[in-house]
Amino acid sequence: MVSIQSEFIQFHDKIKLSDENEELREKRDIILDKLKEKITAETASYTHFVQGSYAMGTGIKPTDGDYDIDVGLEFDIDKGDYPDPITIKKWVRDALDGHTKSVKIRRSCVTVTYQKDDEPIYHVDFACYAADNKDQKLYIAKGKEYSETENRIWELSNPKELINLIKNRYSDEDEQAQFKRVIRYMKKWKNEKFEVSGSAAPTGIALTILAYNLFSPKYKNDTIKETKVYDDFTALKNFVQSILNKFTRHYDENGNVHFTISQNLPIEPYNNLFSKMTEIQQDDFHSKLSTMKSKLAEVESKEKKSEACKVLARIFGTDFPITAERSYVGTSESA
Amino acid sequence: MIKKYIEQLNRDRNVNFLPVPETTGEFHGKVSIGTDSLELRISFNNHFPMEFPFFYLENSNRFYPHVDKGNKLCLFEESSLLIKTYDPYILLLNAFDRALEILSINTESEIYKAEILKEFNSYWAERSVLFLHMVTPEYNYNTFKQLDSVYIDHKIVLSDNKELSLSILDSYFDKRTSNPYCIKTYFIKLNRNVTIPIKDVYSWKWLRLFILQNTTSSQNRIFKKALKLKYKSFHIFIVLMISGMNRDIPVGFSIRHTGNNNLMLEKTHDYKVTPLSIQLIDYEYMTHKTGIPSELKNKRILLLGCGSVGGYVAANLCQSGVCCIDILDNDILSVENVHRHILGFSDAAKLKYKADLMRDYLEDHYPFADIDPMNYVNRDVRELLKSPERLKNYDLIISALGEPTINLEINKLLTERNISVPFIVCFNEPYGIGGHAIAVNVSNGGCLRCLYSDIFSGELITYRASFVKEGQIFSKTISGCAGSYVEYSSLDTQQTALLTSRLCISVLKGETDTSTLLSWYGNSITLESNGYVVSDYYKALISSSKYNGIVQKTFEPNEVCPVCKKKHLP
Numbered sequence: 001m002v003s004i005q006s007e008f009i010q011f012h013d014k015i016k017l018s019d020e021n022e023e024l025r026e027k028r029d030i031i032l033d034k035l036k037e038k039i040t041a042e043t044a045s046y047t048h049f050v051q052g053s054y055a056m057g058t059g060i061k062p063t064d065g066d067y068d069i070d071v072g073l074e075f076d077i078d079k080g081d082y083p084d085p086i087t088i089k090k091w092v093r094d095a096l097d098g099h100t101k102s103v104k105i106r107r108s109c110v111t112v113t114y115q116k117d118d119e120p121i122y123h124v125d126f127a128c129y130a131a132d133n134k135d136q137k138l139y140i141a142k143g144k145e146y147s148e149t150e151n152r153i154w155e156l157s158n159p160k161e162l163i164n165l166i167k168n169r170y171s172d173e174d175e176q177a178q179f180k181r182v183i184r185y186m187k188k189w190k191n192e193k194f195e196v197s198g199s200a201a202p203t204g205i206a207l208t209i210l211a212y213n214l215f216s217p218k219y220k221n222d223t224i225k226e227t228k229v230y231d232d233f234t235a236l237k238n239f240v241q242s243i244l245n246k247f248t249r250h251y252d253e254n255g256n257v258h259f260t261i262s263q264n265l266p267i268e269p270y271n272n273l274f275s276k277m278t279e280i281q282q283d284d285f286h287s288k289l290s291t292m293k294s295k296l297a298e299v300e301s302k303e304k305k306s307e308a309c310k311v312l313a314r315i316f317g318t319d320f321p322i323t324a325e326r327s328y329v330g331t332s333e334s335a
Numbered sequence: 336m337i338k339k340y341i342e343q344l345n346r347d348r349n350v351n352f353l354p355v356p357e358t359t360g361e362f363h364g365k366v367s368i369g370t371d372s373l374e375l376r377i378s379f380n381n382h383f384p385m386e387f388p389f390f391y392l393e394n395s396n397r398f399y400p401h402v403d404k405g406n407k408l409c410l411f412e413e414s415s416l417l418i419k420t421y422d423p424y425i426l427l428l429n430a431f432d433r434a435l436e437i438l439s440i441n442t443e444s445e446i447y448k449a450e451i452l453k454e455f456n457s458y459w460a461e462r463s464v465l466f467l468h469m470v471t472p473e474y475n476y477n478t479f480k481q482l483d484s485v486y487i488d489h490k491i492v493l494s495d496n497k498e499l500s501l502s503i504l505d506s507y508f509d510k511r512t513s514n515p516y517c518i519k520t521y522f523i524k525l526n527r528n529v530t531i532p533i534k535d536v537y538s539w540k541w542l543r544l545f546i547l548q549n550t551t552s553s554q555n556r557i558f559k560k561a562l563k564l565k566y567k568s569f570h571i572f573i574v575l576m577i578s579g580m581n582r583d584i585p586v587g588f589s590i591r592h593t594g595n596n597n598l599m600l601e602k603t604h605d606y607k608v609t610p611l612s613i614q615l616i617d618y619e620y621m622t623h624k625t626g627i628p629s630e631l632k633n634k635r636i637l638l639l640g641c642g643s644v645g646g647y648v649a650a651n652l653c654q655s656g657v658c659c660i661d662i663l664d665n666d667i668l669s670v671e672n673v674h675r676h677i678l679g680f681s682d683a684a685k686l687k688y689k690a691d692l693m694r695d696y697l698e699d700h701y702p703f704a705d706i707d708p709m710n711y712v713n714r715d716v717r718e719l720l721k722s723p724e725r726l727k728n729y730d731l732i733i734s735a736l737g738e739p740t741i742n743l744e745i746n747k748l749l750t751e752r753n754i755s756v757p758f759i760v761c762f763n764e765p766y767g768i769g770g771h772a773i774a775v776n777v778s779n780g781g782c783l784r785c786l787y788s789d790i791f792s793g794e795l796i797t798y799r800a801s802f803v804k805e806g807q808i809f810s811k812t813i814s815g816c817a818g819s820y821v822e823y824s825s826l827d828t829q830q831t832a833l834l835t836s837r838l839c840i841s842v843l844k845g846e847t848d849t850s851t852l853l854s855w856y857g858n859s860i861t862l863e864s865n866g867y868v869v870s871d872y873y874k875a876l877i878s879s880s881k882y883n884g885i886v887q888k889t890f891e892p893n894e895v896c897p898v899c900k901k902k903h904l905p
Binding site: 003005334 | 640642643644645735736737738739761762763764765786789790791792794795796797798799800801802803805806807808809810820821823828831852871872875888890891
């Protein structure tokens, strides 16, 4: 097959979003500053930290400009003193209510939507934690304002450990970089192939943890340069196959085959990251992955780079570059 | 101070050296060698103690090795010594002991004979009146040849044939005539282990006898027949080949008679025979200091491109003893080449093909160089490649074209047609960042295409071991497309040529049996200041060495290389 590593790298450069991204930081800081300014003195003190995909280095740019910014707020409280976790979420909601476009208490976070002048709309998800507990552990405030009491809980959570786990999956810098690239490719694919967000699509963290468990770095040793040369295409192809292998096959009463998948978080609370997806959605996930797999096989059969790129653009969208064939290449040789 | 050293020497060696009256720094004394009493003069009128004092033999009655015509003893080869100048007395003592050691060499000993041979050339040259240039004729233990030495305007050349001698006189001494004067020359190999005694005067009678006594019976017969010939007057040369320590040494004599009588050579015994100094223009003699094996002499090389790198490679190879090079290049040397090319302004002014000019240059400098500038109507390499079978005629093909497309085509032809001639490719990279020499098509290892193959797909990519990031264009132009060039200096070129030449010789000697890549890398200052970017490979190399270095590696076939893949198909 033709070599498309440089196209993958170009593609990755186009889609990646790192925590170092200035625009992202600016947007986050606007809301953090507002929170700091407006939160009343009666509330407990807090510190913030970045969480989510940006913190793990697996973020991709949003297609609509609505950045999915995740920030954790660690309040210096003992959960025992606040039996209703919604109290904490309300501190955040009330501080920002009226000062932003909207503030909504969601099950796991407080979502603050913001728009400055005519700039594109974006939101920040604040996860609120009780950080000063007797057991030294971190608990996330879960539940909505009008949820039943049993759904308003402090749930054990360790976002920083998860971040560390992902950030340090490979000790080799280049292997870690390929790991993160492949996660981003999968996320981009998800955005392209799953029309609605919510439970219809696998979550970013589900794809990330699948990669954590199933991805394997792929490279060849260049004996001339004495370096490793990374092969993202094969790494991705192998990863897709490994996810497909993880599905369980079921037959319904009509003899039709269905596929389901489960993947637990590797740390507490070890929940199944696909539990929110219905069986039909999981089946759909399997079907879309199978399509991707056959398209990747098609890429392998192409003898021209442009043809291979076109197939990849059908998988990943127009951000994947289509390199035209060139009969020549610049050389540095002379005598 | 010097007087004190002499007094100390007198005490330590039980001698009695005294100042020579009316001189400064000179001392005279006697030493006993066996039964002989020899008079020595020690002179400090030199750069003592930067060098050893001079010792002169005052009353020599025979030949002593290491004693020159002026009776000065050659004590040490000082240029190969590091002298401890801070201890002058030890210097004097060592010199004295060495002087005695030299004078004590027994005339019958093997050492004496060896020393004489070692000294012979310089001793003979001191005493010679005539000077003969000789391309040693073919000979064996039984050789007795009657040849003609060709004389034109004080230059004399002897070789196996007159035509060659005339050609040498013409090409190298600028001497030519339609009617050259020839001197009859007897070229004789003496029996093994014969040493020629060093004498102040040699007589023809003695020489005749010496030859008859030290040659084989068949040589004797021919010589005796020659001695019967009658001459009114004559001038002959005799060249005797005597066994030396490492190689045979030619000893020449000039015998001249200008009488009116018809005399047989054997009857003329009263004429003084004079030493004839011989300067060899033999390949082995001229290259023996280089340590290069003579096998290079018969190797045939095809050099494609004799631009800046190729020109130096050709010169290096000829200087190293390679004789036969076919050079193909379709460029004319112009003045803008002068500061990168081995040829200079006077050649550029001729507006001739580089290959023709290189032929002239190499054949002028190296008498055994046999250069074919392949001056066909079309000197384009691509024309040559239309008949790839011709590549089989060589022991080595070198491309200094700097054109990877053609180089890869040659590589493909050699592999596909199973032409097992080693192929070396060399080129510079821009702005002093480095240069490369690559040997392929040797017994083992990858081919050139392996270095231009993407390691996953085998697709053609730029040179993998490049020191610059791929895809950059470096050529500049002064006057339109025809004048485009890439910047690099003459030093860069010479560096690349040097590595290439070393690799060539290693391949020719059979020392390189696996595909090899030899690169040098310089600093990136100029390259980067011109807005270009180095490769990751270069960065990795310089991480351990800040300035520059050389890297050598062998390489195996790239499993996805389309050329190697084809080769290994059943």
